[in-house]
Amino acid sequence: MTVNSSPQLWIYDTTLRDGTQREGLSVSLEDKLRIARRLDELGIPFIEGGWPGANPKDEQLFWQLKQQPLKQAQIVPFCSTRRPLQKASSESMLQTILASGTLWVTIFGKSWDLHVTEGLKTSLAENLEMIRDTIEYLCGQGRRVIYDAEHWFDGYKHNPDYALKTIKTAVAAGAEWLVLCDTNGGTLPHEVSQIVTDVKKNCPDIQLGIHTHNDSDTAIANALAGVMAGVTMVQGTINGYGERCGNANLCSLIPNLQLKLGYKCIAPNQLSNLAQTSSFVSEVVNLAPDEHAPFVGRSAFAHKGGIHVSAVQKNPLTYEHIEPEKVGNLRRIVISEQAGISNVLAKANGFGIELDKNHPATREILQRLKQLESQGYQFEAAEASFELLMREVLQTRPSFFQVKGFQIHCDLGKGLETTKALATVKVAVKDEDIWEAAEGNGPVAALDAALRKALVKFYPQINTFELTDYKVRIINGNSGTSATTRAMVEIGNGIQRWTTIGVSNNILEASYQAVVEGLEYGLLLHSLVD
Known part of the structure; x- marks a missing residue:
């Protein structure tokens, strides 16, 4: 019998909260539910769902997951400590957190004295009381608490004695995890190593986590440094989404931790779904995937x-x-x-x-x-x-059709109105010349429609082809209007997608080449299946 001696790390995903704070990223309730379930399948043990009470969408997310729970992951709400000079038991935002019905709760509090005096406009002593009162109240309500020490590294560097008081207060109040946050993303790996080591000496019996941002392009390196110094929870987001420059990217962290450093994060069969999870999340949030991303990008290998x-x-x-x-x-x-x-x-x-x-x-x-x-x-x-x-x-290219000529006429719209185009084509198919015409919202769309119209009675499978993308690039811009143009089209049939290219100093000629080859390749795929 083989005993797995790999040390366990706990992955905490905050894509649904911190990740959605990325500029240009917006998700619906259904999007958040789909991502949560996909992360659950990936084997992520902690999934931060958002801040119930901050917006209706997050409240609905927790309500939905109460009705249809995740398979293995703990869904976790996020909230701040109570406000200055209030009582935790009377804070409406904490009541909303309790109403979410989760076992675990993540609370963040201030570690940096600058934020206490300038941001909260309260005393250092009151900030400690806010931490204590909030955590004790939640623990008294049967909740298990993860404490995020916000701006921890900056706070420690400016006033280490006070920063340590904040986390010792959290531990004494009942927090089970202390997560050290590099909220501004300005800390470097050697600083993380030293500061985590100091924290372990001062709080030897508490589980430590780390939460890093990428403002210095060191979020992953900082998280790895934290783990090697002794933290056992790593927070991050899928694809590194997050505020400003993003968070630590779990799509790089997990394989580095598991395959390079020998930690156990998720099961091997779940790790083999990492690239697909990365693509799935980018599709759901409607952001182009980073094809050059390490491990999961299309160009990574x-x-x-x-x-x-x-x-x-x-x-x-x-x-x-x-x-x-x-x-x-x-x-x-x-x-x-x-x-x-x-x-x-x-x-x-x-x-x-x-x-x-x-x-x-x-x-x-x-x-x-x-x-x-x-x-x-x-x-x-x-x-x-x-x-x-x-x-x-190799002289094995089938000849499905031959385009003998085409013309395109455009009617100019007024203002922002769409320019309508009419394309006529002459196509030879099986020794028969076919003339057809079709309209489109632009010359390429019209040409594509006219070609399909001419070919469909000979090749009905063309009805399944869809032009899904069209890109044009000027290659030598210093040549002015006579510059060489490269056109690419992507076509799909519901099962596969393929890309073809055309190059010419005439943009319509380049587009024509790409469209014709796209249709031809689709017919080739169909013939190979038959």
């Missing part, structure tokens, strides 16, 4: 340079610090002008195309790739177009 690709195919340890599957990610071979034969062979294998490195076509594919990229193509972001290029060189 992407290999572009030819030497890198050749080496990683022989032994992934040459250019990967962990196995991507451990966090639910994938290894990707990227195609670009920096590619070598290894990149081409790897992509061919991924496309299900047999290709030998000694075949003349392999060298031709690589040469055409480099030539086209020098003209402005970017195949690493448009792999569908690269597969079509590869099949063209």
Whole structure:
């Protein structure tokens, strides 16, 4: 029988409270419920749901989770200590916290004397009484208390004696956890290590946690320093969302703690869902995922340079610090002008195309790739177009249709009115010339609609294709209106999505290339399934 001797760390997620304080991030009640349940599935033991009483949405969240509890996680409300010169038992905000019906409650109080005298406009003695009275009252009501020592590190650096009095007061009043907060995000790792060590000497029998912000770009390093100095609770958010520059990113902290330092945070099978959880949360909050995020980003295990690709195919340890599957990610071979034969062979294998490195076509594919990229193509972001290029060189690219010409006419709107466009196309399908026309809210939409209209009676599956994204970039802006334009379109069929590219000094020509290849690739996928 194997005994798991890995030390336990407790992960405390505050995405639903601190994370939602990020500028530009807004979530509905349903969004918060979906995220809470996903974090529960990930195995997060503590989930901070918000501040009931501060807004109706958070009150409703706790009510909903009372009706349909999470499977394993403790949902935790957040609140401040009572106000100066009041009684905790008469504070309406604490009554709302109690009404949320949770076992655990997180209370934050002031550690920095500056905030006591300037922010609260009260005495240092009264602040200690606010901490004591609030925690004793909540414990007396059967609640277990996590005490967040706000601005702890700044407070300790300015007045260590008083800062220590605040947390000793919290412990004496019944708090079970002391969480040391770097609220301004200005502390550095060596300071965290020293200060946590000092706290452990002064409060040897209390469980310590750490809450770090990223204003100095050291939130993760500070949290790791805290753990190595003895804290056993780590607070953070999914994707590092949070006030100003964000909080410590749990998507990096958890694998660093578990895979690198040997702590037990969540189960291995839950860790393998980390990348999917990161993507899920970014989708729910409607923020673009950071493709270059460590561990969970799409590019975290992407290999572009030819030497890198050749080496990683022989032994992934040459250019990967962990196995991507451990966090639910994938290894990707990227195609670009920096590619070598290894990149081409790897992509061919991924496309299900047999290709030998000694075949003349392999060298031709690589040469055409480099030539086209020098003209402005970017195949690493448009792999569908690269597969079509590869099949063209190998003479296995199907010919579903041929566009013989197109015209676009635009009616200018007035003011902010939408510009209407009319596109006409001439398409040859199975030795038959088809003329069609369609309108759209812009020239690309009109062209896409006209092409579909011409092709759908021959290929009804086109009805399932949807143009989901369209991007244009000017490559050489110093050429003025004759600059080269790169257009990319993303198309999906409800199951898969693919991206194609077009390049021209005519924006409509570049867009036409991308749209045509997008439809062609969708038909290719359908034919391969059939």
